[in-house]
Amino acid sequence: MTTIGFLAGVLTTACWVPQLLRSWRTRSTADFSWLYLVVITVGVAFWAVYGVWRQDVAVIAANVATLCFLLFLIGLKLSERRREVAR
């Protein structure tokens, strides 16, 4: 049954890979709410801190990876915004 927890962690982390590939390809992230991205990023950072406290390597690894993916997506959205301002 721990396998379910492990699989859950892998899926909710890996899901960001196809999303980033799409966002990178289309350079379109307008449908993402800024508030969504900011709040989920802070939440995931808190999960990572919680993992450090619990000394749970799986929680740390999953959330640090997700954090990197989210920061990349935020970077894409920021660069889109800059292009819009420049237009």
Next chain:
Amino acid sequence: MTTIGFLAGVLTTACWVPQLLRSWRTRSTADFSWLYLVVITVGVAFWAVYGVWRQDVAVIAANVATLCFLLFLIGLKLSERRREVAR
């Protein structure tokens, strides 16, 4: 320090509210990868099952709520697709 875990759960669940409000208002979800939505939904469902197994009410509540939000977003994306086909 459990507060950090609690806050993390609240944030990674609540983040979906502004996203759904935006997607509902704009009726535009094209920037979301289908694979992202499907994989994160299965992952969150697994987290909920894991919570049931661990008898962890917080994990169950956070993930069942997130599951509902995700199914709503998938519904919006499906209805957008139907409109595109009808066009």
